[in-house]
């Protein structure tokens with residue numbers, strides 16, 4: 246086939262001269278311009294489905310040629326492992342993360358090289374086991390506040406899509422930022438709305454090849470999103486200002502009450518917000534105000550949006566599989582007191598089935614359905630392909646998690662897949678909701694604890710009944726997994 250613009254694209258080739266097609270198929274594009282316009286003009290559901298359909302029809306990872314560069318689309322665990330665990334540092338974050346720069350600048354998620362290393366080192370201790378243990382109090386309080394809304398009725402219809410993001414935003418603000426959102430609830434709602442628009446700008450750039458260029462995007466589209474970016478950035482600035490004041494007050498208090506062997510920052514009695522680490526690092530000259538802003542924007546976005554998607558689907562699945570819901574409930578009854586007084590990290594680690602349930606939910610509905618990388622120099626893969634510099638690599642977690650090569654009856658919901666005995670022979674990267682390798686999610690345990698806590702509190706008090714047929718779910722493309730539907734469940738109070 247002769248493709249006009251693809252002629253300008255660097256080509257993938259093989260080490261031993263075998264035809265590339267003998268290793269990876271290259272589907273035909275919609276136009277004569279290779280795959281450049283494959284997504285153009287499609288709505289959010291259409292964009293999401295292009296890659297789903299290709300993975301079903303081709304059954305293996307495949308190549309596409311877009312403007313000036315190949316894109317390698319990965320739907321199998323072995324190739325994902327080669328990419329995510331690359332030791333030669335020839336693979337970095339993909340170009341699409343640049344689309345997030347207006348919102349997140351170059352925070353932990355989007356930065357690379359030395360800057361990323363330094364920031365990861367700075368933030369890793371804030372996810373330490375001891376710190377997470379202290380956040381548990383907040384998760385428990387927020388979960389109790391969540392169920393309190395329905396405590397007076399025997400039955401309530403709950404819009405998860407509306408209420409869960411509010412819960413996760415409260416949790417991340419209070420844990421990571423050390424600021425209670427109560428008196429800022431309305432601003433919180435506007436912040437979440439603004440992120441919906443930022444998500445739209447991401448999809449627009451993904452689907453329209455012209456908007457991949459920063460210059461064209463800035464000239465013709467950026468102004469549509471400027472007001473929403475301002476809302477998001479003003480919100481995080483307000484949080485930083487509030488925390489600066491609170492931290493100063495807290496440090497003054499600690500200085501006045503400190504004993505000789507107390508660590509002033511990680512005191513046994515006081516919680517430690519992640520934002521405090523950044524503010525203290527600023528005092529040491531390790532980060533500036535702009536740096537703090539980008540990390541706060543990143544943690545807030547990841548912290549509220551991604552966890553809420555996971556919770557929405559997990560609660561929906563509890564409603565759809567009553568037998569498995571009962572198994573979760575029995576386990577909770579066995580380990581957690583009725584007044585939740587022992588709902589701490591140690592006790593929660595005993596809720597194994599609940600964890601398998603969440604994991605299975607993330608398998609079928611991975612909150613981050615796509616991870617993108619690119620080669621920074623010509624890179625040879627173990628399967629014999631030689632990827633030229635700037636090859637975009639898209640790891641389709643959604644498809645890997647449903648690939649029949651890795652999963653029996655992939656569309657069936659079976660938490661038992663995650664029993665230790667059933668996971669042994671699985672490829673490492675067959676299951677990557679939190680990604681893998683050095684750029685994996687820094688907050689996996691944080692997210693798991695938050696989700697387990699809310700589910701425990703809900704299940705102890707309510708039975709969850711379904712109000713949605715999963716076959717009607719329409720997925721949308723987004724930075725994270727989006728859906729058109731409003732997911733609702735019915736909560737029925739347990740006697």
Ligand code: HEM
Nearest residue numbers: 353354547548551552555612613678679680686687688692
């Ligand atoms: C169920 C919940 C979550 C899931 C499924 C999830 C998933 C992921 C994935 C797949 C990545 C890698 C993204 C990529 O390389 O493109 C990631 C990175 C990251 N996540 Fe999460 N995440 C979750 C919750 C959270 C929470 C609650 C926070 C913050 C408190 C967080 C903070 C981050 C950060 C900062 C990164 C960038 C790490 C780096 O590159 O060093 N995540 N997450």
